[in-house]
Amino acid sequence: MDNIKSGCCAKKKTERTEEEKTKLIHRLNRIEGQIRGIKGMIENDAYCNDILIQSNAASAAFNSFNRELIGSHIRGCVVRDIRQGDDEVIEELVTIVQKFMK
Numbered sequence: 001m002d003n004i005k006s007g008c009c010a011k012k013k014t015e016r017t018e019e020e021k022t023k024l025i026h027r028l029n030r031i032e033g034q035i036r037g038i039k040g041m042i043e044n045d046a047y048c049n050d051i052l053i054q055s056n057a058a059s060a061a062f063n064s065f066n067r068e069l070i071g072s073h074i075r076g077c078v079v080r081d082i083r084q085g086d087d088e089v090i091e092e093l094v095t096i097v098q099k100f101m102k
Contacts (some may be wrong), residue, residue: 014077027065034058066100 081089
């Protein structure tokens with residue numbers, strides 16, 4: 001996990017293990033499949049209630065992805081930055097948590 005500054009804006013970067021990448025990408029692939037399925041349902045004039053059930057399942061899957069990623073962020077990036085004396089990461093974390101609570 002590495003901080004990298006580039007261009008005119010500071011950009012942080014998180015290096016993940018292959019296992020972490022695979023796990024996150026697998027979740028996103030599943031969500032992508034769910035979205036394609038919902039699109040197909042609409043194209044085939046599926047009943048609204050059935051589409052809503054599938055949409056809710058996709059939303060729950062995406063929320064699960066976000067929980068996994070934010071947990072990883074706290075355990076990895078936030079801890080690392082605090083240990084390195086970068087307290088700005090705390091405000092960054094507060095901001096992202098507030099966005100999730102809307």
